Amino acid sequence: xxxxxxxxxxxxxxxxxxxxxxxxxxxxxxxxxxxxxxxxxxxxxxxxxxxxxxxxxxxxxxxxxxxxxxxxxxxxxxxxxxxxxxxxxxxxxxxxxxxxxxxxxxxxxxxxxxxxxxxxxxxxxxxxxxxxxxxxxxxxxxxxxxxxxxxxxxxxxxxxxxxxxxxxxxxxxxxxxxxxxxxxxxxxxxxxxxxxxxxxxxxxxxxxxxxxxxxxxxxxxxxxxxxxxxxxxxxxxxxxxxxxxxxxxxxxxxxxxxxxxxxxxxxxxxxxxxxxxxxxxxxxxxxxxxxxxxxxx
Amino acid sequence: xxxxxxxxxxxxxxxxxxxxxxxxxxxxxxxxxxxxxxxxxxxxxxxxxxxxxxxxxxxxxxxxxxxxxxxxxxxxxxxxxxxxxxxx
Ligand SMILES: Cc1ncc(C[n+]2csc(CCOP(=O)(O)OP(=O)(O)O)c2C)c(N)n1
Ligand code: SF4
Ligand code: SF4
Ligand code: SF4
Numbered sequence: 513x514x515x516x517x518x519x520x521x522x523x524x525x526x527x528x529x530x531x532x533x534x535x536x537x538x539x540x541x542x543x544x545x546x547x548x549x550x551x552x553x554x555x556x557x558x559x560x561x562x563x564x565x566x567x568x569x570x571x572x573x574x575x576x577x578x579x580x581x582x583x584x585x586x587x588x589x590x591x592x593x594x595x596x597x598x599x600x601x602x603x604x605x606x607x608x609x610x611x612x613x614x615x616x617x618x619x620x621x622x623x624x625x626x627x628x629x630x631x632x633x634x635x636x637x638x639x640x641x642x643x644x645x646x647x648x649x650x651x652x653x654x655x656x657x658x659x660x661x662x663x664x665x666x667x668x669x670x671x672x673x674x675x676x677x678x679x680x681x682x683x684x685x686x687x688x689x690x691x692x693x694x695x696x697x698x699x700x701x702x703x704x705x706x707x708x709x710x711x712x713x714x715x716x717x718x719x720x721x722x723x724x725x726x727x728x729x730x731x732x733x734x735x736x737x738x739x740x741x742x743x744x745x746x747x748x749x750x751x752x753x754x755x756x757x758x759x760x761x762x763x764x765x766x767x768x769x770x771x772x773x774x775x776x777x778x779x780x781x782x783x784x785x786x787x788x789x790x791x792x793x794x795x796x797x798x799x800x801x802x803x804x805x806x807x808x809x
Numbered sequence: 810x811x812x813x814x815x816x817x818x819x820x821x822x823x824x825x826x827x828x829x830x831x832x833x834x835x836x837x838x839x840x841x842x843x844x845x846x847x848x849x850x851x852x853x854x855x856x857x858x859x860x861x862x863x864x865x866x867x868x869x870x871x872x873x874x875x876x877x878x879x880x881x882x883x884x885x886x887x888x889x890x891x892x893x894x895x896x897x
Binding site for chain 2: 534541690
């Protein structure tokens with residue numbers, strides 16, 4: 513009975529879209545659970561949440577939830593999200609992207625969104641490959657690992673998404689895994705609470721392509737690898753690069769304050785208004801005040 | 810539904826994709842998979858109610874109910890009541 517499961521009943525489109533489309537054992541479903549628990553725990557109403565995605569297996573996620581959703585084009589989720597946030601700053605805008613979506617075709621949008629610091633939360637599912645299109649390598653496929661477009665192993669070095677977010681100026685950047693699901697709930701919550709551009713990289717298994725092509729075993733084996741390769745950031749800071757070889761840090765990489773884009777932009781508007789009002793005639797001033805009053809209604 | 814132990818665990822077969830994650834990572838070896846891969850309750854009395862199976866199930870197909878789990882905690886801060894309605 514679905515009523516026994518209040519969160520599913522409340523937040524998921526359980527009567528229309530389930531079972532979902534993802535392969536059995538895919539980590540994206542685990543992330544979806546984390547996301548609705550975090551939103552529920554913070555007490556946002558369904559109407560104030562907007563979930564924006566691009567294209568990819570991870571991009572399918574908004575299809576399953578009962579929030580405001582926007583399923584956009586590959587790599588462009590952040591641009592649509594930017595528009596939504598600028599038009600309606602009171603909404604909580606969350607973006608779900610795959611590693612290809614966010615750091616290949618959408619890589620420039622990603623770094624500039626971080627630099628711009630609009631109040632958005634980007635959740636990036638990193639499964640090290642293009643899942644939806646059948647296993648081509650992505651900017652996060654590690655050096656030497658295989659993909660259908662790198663049958664002898666990738667000769668490129670991979671991005672570290674959470675670090676990229678830190679360097680590009682995100683005020684909050686964290687990494688979790690779907691194995692460490694309780695921690696993931698908390699990381700998403702913290703990211704949502706952050707004023708400014710926050711990023712959560714979620715290490716997730718695509719056993720169907722990445723696992724199969726690299727002989728990493730099934731979904732369970734891959735989650736064990738997450739368990740065994742993840743090192744808490746505090747511990748990782750004390751480890752040498754050699755000791756960190758083949759491992760990755762999980763936790764909060766950065767949590768800092770910076771004025772967000774809208775705060776800055778409103779200051780510019782005020783300055784422009786002040787400058788302009790010096791040049792206005794009395795009638796023009798009255799007209800502009802009248803319009804402003806209308807705007808506020 | 811198993812009601813043997815303190816905690817009751819429900820598996821929703823229609824959503825379950827038999828991935829085995831719930832059984833593989835159950836800290837108390839409560840769950841196992843049959844030959845067809847379907848998860849079942851091998852040793853329900855050992856269940857600690859940790860909910861990890863539910864949290865890690867990618868398909869929302871397993872649910873753990875514990876006697877003292879507060880209803881309002883599950884419903885979130887808003888405390889909105891869940892309405893009666895359609896089944897999945
Ligand atoms: C403009 C454009 N280019 C390419 C594609 C084909 N395409 C669809 S999904 C995808 C990549 C998916 O990989 P990722 O973003 O990592 O998401 P995943 O499926 O792994 O979750 C590509 C290349 C597209 N839909 N649109
Ligand atoms: S192809 Fe990979 S990423 Fe896509 S649903 Fe299957 S396991 Fe998940
Ligand atoms: S984790 Fe979920 S989908 Fe996988 S076998 Fe268990 S109940 Fe079924
Ligand atoms: S609640 Fe915990 S102990 Fe009980 S079956 Fe699930 S994972 Fe095992």
